Amino acid sequence: MRRIALFLALAVTCGAAQAERYYSRTVVRTSAQDDANEMARTGCFRHRGTCGCREGIGMGSTPAQALDNCCYSRDSRYVVRERAVARGANGRWYAVTRYSN
Numbered sequence: 001m002r003r004i005a006l007f008l009a010l011a012v013t014c015g016a017a018q019a020e021r022y023y024s025r026t027v028v029r030t031s032a033q034d035d036a037n038e039m040a041r042t043g044c045f046r047h048r049g050t051c052g053c054r055e056g057i058g059m060g061s062t063p064a065q066a067l068d069n070c071c072y073s074r075d076s077r078y079v080v081r082e083r084a085v086a087r088g089a090n091g092r093w094y095a096v097t098r099y100s101n
Contacts, residue, residue: 060095070096073097
């Protein structure tokens with residue numbers, strides 16, 4: 001009986017702490033270079049979602065290829081606001097292109 005009561009007390013406490021962390025999340029705005037560096041450092045190819053604008057990411061064996069592989073890179077409707085590339089430890093280049101909305 002004691003174990004069940006302890007388990008329930010911990011479950012309620014952990015659930016409340018997780019909910020609090022979720023709602024108190026702080027979003028830090030980063031540059032395209034920060035995001036490219038992060039992808040290169042971790043090898044994790046993903047959007048970080050910190051710019052609040054349309055963003056394309058790409059990867060390639062050269063900086064130019066990585067930029068060409070970014071989403072929307074061939075779409076002339078969007079004006080490029082910021083571009084960055086970084087080389088990862090795996091030898092691949094990671095690129096981030098941000099566009100004006």
